[in-house]
Amino acid sequence: MLQESSGQVLSDKKEHILNAAIELFAEKGFEGSSIRDLAARAEVNVAMVNYYFGSKEKLFETIVEHRATFMRGKLDEIEADTTLSEIGKIDAIIENYVAKILSQPSFHRILYQELLKEEREALHENIIRIFVQNTHTLRNIIEKGIRKKVFRKVDPELTMATLIGTINQVMLSKSLCVMLVESKDNFDPYTDDAFQKRVIKHLKQVMHSYLLEQMNR
Amino acid sequence: MLQESSGQVLSDKKEHILNAAIELFAEKGFEGSSIRDLAARAEVNVAMVNYYFGSKEKLFETIVEHRATFMRGKLDEIEADTTLSEIGKIDAIIENYVAKILSQPSFHRILYQELLKEEREALHENIIRIFVQNTHTLRNIIEKGIRKKVFRKVDPELTMATLIGTINQVMLSKSLCVMLVESKDNFDPYTDDAFQKRVIKHLKQVMHSYLLEQMNR
Amino acid sequence: MLQESSGQVLSDKKEHILNAAIELFAEKGFEGSSIRDLAARAEVNVAMVNYYFGSKEKLFETIVEHRATFMRGKLDEIEADTTLSEIGKIDAIIENYVAKILSQPSFHRILYQELLKEEREALHENIIRIFVQNTHTLRNIIEKGIRKKVFRKVDPELTMATLIGTINQVMLSKSLCVMLVESKDNFDPYTDDAFQKRVIKHLKQVMHSYLLEQMNR
């Protein structure tokens, strides 16, 4: 889940290369993708990547930085929204997370491939920082719910892990997803509205039943 | 082949290279690891990998085939165990899954890196097949619980996603995990007993509250 | 063309690029210098070099042609000067050579780098032609001195080699020169008047003692 880095506008060609790179890296991984592959896919000269981004590595950083203000603004907004109850905030987060991640499956896949490795420390830590911040926001909400006695005394960090982890599991592999939900072959779950609603519904049910005291249900 | 290979015994040296490769691939990814890196780490000759495994790619397949029994036998056993209630089976699955995955963090990481890509189709599908089979087993248990009216009418596939996804999220990055649970720097959550129990407890709570009708709690 | 070009006036911008190029080529060599380096140093557009000079190679030729008048006129003038004795002409040549070369250390360095290679045949031969002509002039002077019996029967070509070679040796490397004359670090021998006089004095002494019969001293 990301926010577009507001304001900054990239040239059409740069943006075009960036999008091609996101797709390619998602499919083959960063090391598995060659600049020549990328140039061919984006239909540009091999020298363009270095011309625009300086290096393959910097292209990668640009991708992450350009897209990865991971939910930050939205999360803060939800947390600060006084019209929402605690469980309402959880619901809002679920809706936003699911929508955001499903809308950028390739970028999401890149991010998680990176997280699974232990290379490129600087980038790695940048991504982690975003996760940690998001987790803290969620924890605040949950702890407030606990103090208000509308939530049970749950494990905030692992609750976050359950929430994101469920979505990630669905995003792992399109073909896995397709097989699991037993739909027809050319079905694309990530762009399917019904599937998105199904995931949201499931997550809300899980969270409601887990978080809420009996009386509140 | 993915489900069964525990019978085959590899020579010590092969096993040694295999273990070094698992670590290396987990850290740097398959394409990010060079055979020279691997040879250096395993302290063997660079020609050994091709000598023993034929190629780098085949080494990778060997890793998956050799280790990816992945719960299969245990799951069937749990499903067939008539002394366990449905929720008892879910608990058993959680305990086994968590223990299994936490005991092989590197191998687990390799598997998920591979799933996130869309390369090496044959291998990809092998891994998916295991996941699908496991999901089917879990679905059987859940659907039986639903028929028996001890479980609510939940979404079996996404319930599986929640279960595995929660663990995966914890496994994503050791440093992320360390930061989330706010432990000291040299703490290794994957080998820590208390942490394993914490994950198991959380998952059980989530599953209990989600699956069980009110009366059953 | 190597002997004469002082009449031609280059535009300010061309001259500016030329000067930057001389410095850069002296520091890094022709192949070691990139047009982007040059453009950055001269603070002009990368396309300017090709725009003004046609190519990097032609820029190099322009440098040589534009600066390599190299003593020609002065040498002829000295040779023709009837007011000077033979040894007086040698002295005049030494004074002019030393002053000329020390005033253009970068250009000088470029010229010798080029001479040391066996590439760019045309340019190479142009440079050689100048040297040969200069040597012939010197030989004329020396042979006249020998005929007049004021000079010993010396080797004219190698005498020229000694004269120019001594100066070159000093010009080889500024840091070498600084270390040899054991001066302080920020001392620039090439612009130092005392150093120039020291070189001139040494060369005159060497030439006097070598050329002159005992009686003439």
Add this chain to the structure above:
Amino acid sequence: MLQESSGQVLSDKKEHILNAAIELFAEKGFEGSSIRDLAARAEVNVAMVNYYFGSKEKLFETIVEHRATFMRGKLDEIEADTTLSEIGKIDAIIENYVAKILSQPSFHRILYQELLKEEREALHENIIRIFVQNTHTLRNIIEKGIRKKVFRKVDPELTMATLIGTINQVMLSKSLCVMLVESKDNFDPYTDDAFQKRVIKHLKQVMHSYLLEQMNR
């Protein structure tokens, strides 16, 4: 002037590449020579250079280190030789220097191309250090001669410059050399015995007339 780095024996193939590289670098300069050129000339695979030397730069360093113990041992030996007079030591140095340099014209050319640039600081300083040491030895000899009043009060550093500079001037360009001594085209001065003797004779005469007090001649 160099001494073979005694003791260390390189493999035939390494030595073969090294020799090809010396020739090539001498002709085209370091940056002007490509690894493909070198591989073609040495008739080896392009990967061999990196296999044996690590990199093109390290190959260059190896060349210098392997050959460039610039006269050191011989100079010390000559300085310490009590059977030689001061002027006898100068003569011995001239003979050795000329022979040594003329025997390795390509390597010599590489060394001076490097000195003329201001790049590769470490290597540059290494070469300079050798020059400085040699100069110091020569200075010791000259100063001893001055103290003994067999030499005039000359400028030791510049005397060294004259000695080496004369040889260098001859080594600058084979074609220049050929034209200067007006020999036929296919004449190779560097391997010609008569030419070597001519250079030695000239240098001895120059040094004798410059260094020696009148009475000593």
Add this chain to the structure above:
DNA sequence: CATGAATGAGAGTTCATTCAT
């Protein structure tokens, strides 16, 4: 059985140059 030497292919990157504006 095991390995150091060797290699062709392809990697990322830089280059001098061109061209539309």
Add this chain to the structure above:
DNA sequence: AATGAATGAACTCTCATTCAT
């Protein structure tokens, strides 16, 4: 007249793999 964008060619270097021993 002057330039930023773009490019094909060539660069150094690393790769997985092979092979003679």
